[in-house]
Amino acid sequence: MIPPLPAKPRPGPPRRLFGGPGSLQRRLLLTAGACLAIALVAAGLSIGFILHRFVRGQIDGRLDDRILSLVSDLQPAADGTLSLGRDRDGPPFDRARSGWYWQVRRGEAVLRSGSLEERDLALPEMPVRRRDRDTPSPADGTGPWGEGLILRTLTVEGRASEPQTVYVASAPTAALRGPVLEALRTLLVCLGLIGLLLFAGVLVQVRLGLQPLRRLRDELAAVRAGELDRLPERQPTEVRPLAAEINALLHQNGINLEHARSQVANLAHGLKTPLATLSIALAETGGARDAALARQVDAMDRRIRHHLRRARTAAIGGSSRTRAHIAAHVADLAIALLRIHADKAIDFVNAVPNGLTAACDPQDLDEILGNLTENACKWCRGRVRVGAMREGKDVVIRVEDDGPGLDEAAMAEASIRGRRLDESRPGHGFGLPIAIELAELYGGSVVLGASELGGLDARLTLPA
Structure with a gap:
């Protein structure tokens, strides 16, 4: 018994995380990614500027x-010297060459922080301010050692003939750059994580937003x-609205398809059988005149079959929307054939898996399988087996019997219309050629071979 094989799932288009070139998903994600990148860069620059201003x-x-404390503690002497009421060299102004300096200059008198090591600070030109409204600039x-400094200066004009007093306090630029860079490193990591989370959210949003289109595509494939x-x-x-328009188109196509199939079926039944009977009758008489008429009948038959094939192919151009469950059709044929051949007590084995379908009109599938199973029941000794399996995009149906079988030459002749290999059995020799013709209309085939049961193996291939 042929083991039933489960039908393979229909392969769908490969799914890509960001979609293919020209896809809506790719376009939306690229746009969202660019906007997120611009927003994050702008946020980083803005926060960096704010951090710089804050530090x-x-x-x-x-x-x-420090300058205001120097102003309040400065004690000028009558001889022009300067002194402070208390020590102003606390941390960090007590570390030599640290960049944290202060200096007070009045004329030739100078007070310096210990960190300057008796060196002077070079001061830029600053405007003179009155003391009652002074604020450091x-x-x-x-x-003195070439290091970059951040300076705050205050210049106070003296009374009468007193010289002006210049107060200076400085910090190293590293005191500004270091904390800002450290904060920016942490900020960049945080912004990167936020960007990834936002992009993940956009990705989820885009995929959810386009899900109805993907579902519509799958539903169209199912149709x-x-x-x-x-x-x-x-x-x-x-x-x-798009689904409604597609449904309207499907309905109209269905009406046109049914009308065309009805016309083709009526024409086929009206012409094929009389022509076949006439051809056989003329062939049996054997006269010269009848032979000439037989040739004309054959020419008519070929032309009619040619145009019927073209019309039928156009009519079933949408046949992929028609599906026939193979196991059910085989079961119905088995009931009818077992009654017809009740005298042979045939062991009819239906090994077709449930759910396996073929993209074929049910009536055409009955005609194809009917011809193949009828031949198998006619020639078998007592056993017929029908099995099917999925092979890629096709389904292969095997009709086997344990009869005498055929050699290669006989298999070739059996597919010729009207050729009968055994005149002792009833029939006209049209069954197998009709099955082959119908299978080819659906893009399939019928191939004869030797069966494991000892008889003939008719292998029918149809699109799944």
Whole structure:
């Protein structure tokens, strides 16, 4: 017994994470990714600018506090010297060459922080301010050892003949750059993670948003395969008009297809059988005149079959929407054939898996399988076996018997219309050629071979 094979699932188009070239998903994701990148870069620059302003403000405030404390503690002497009421070299102004310096200059008198090591700070030109409205001014400069400095200066005009007093406090640029860079490194990591999460959210949103289109594609494939008659009416608002138009088109095509098939079937039944009978009758008489008429009948038969084939092919151009369950048809044929050949007590084995289908009109499948199984029951000794399996995009149906079988020459002759290999058995010799012709109309074939049961193996191939 042929073991039933499960039908392979219909292969769908390969799924890509970002879609193929020209896809809506790819276009949406690229646009969203570009917008996210621009937004994250702008956010990084803005936050970096804010951080720079904040850290610079903290440093400026610290330096301004030092200058104001110097102003309040400065004690000029009558001889022109300067002194402070208390020590102002606390951390970080006590570390030599650290960039944290302060300096007070009035004329030739100078007070410096210990970190300057008796060196002077070069000051930029600054406007003179009155003391009652003085606030330190920002400036950038270079230290005695060439290091970059952040400067805060305050110039106070003296009374009468007193010279002006210049107060300076500085911090190294590293005090600004270091914290900002450290914060920016952490910020970039956070922005990167936020960007990934946002892009993942966009990806999910795009995939969910396009899911109705993918579902519509699968439903159209199911309609084409014969699993559905029409698209479901329950669709998203944006897709519903498209589904309605497709359903209307399917309905109209179905009406046209049914009309064309009816016309082809009527023409086939009206012409094929009388011509076949006339051809056989003329061949049996054997006269010269009858031979000439037989040739004309054969020419008519070929032309009619040619145009019928073209019309039938056009009529079943949408045959992929028609599906026939093979096991059910084989079971119905088995009941009829076992009654016809009740005298032989045939062991008819239906080994077709349930659910296996062929893209073929049910009436045509009955005609093809009917001819093949009829021949098998006619020539078998007592056993007929029908099995089927899925092979890629096709389904292969095997009709086997345990009869005498055929050699290669006889197999070739058996496919010729009207050729009978055994005149002792009833029939006209049209069964197998008709089965072959119908199978070829669906893009299939019928191949004869030797069966494992000892008789003939008719292998029918049809699109699944």
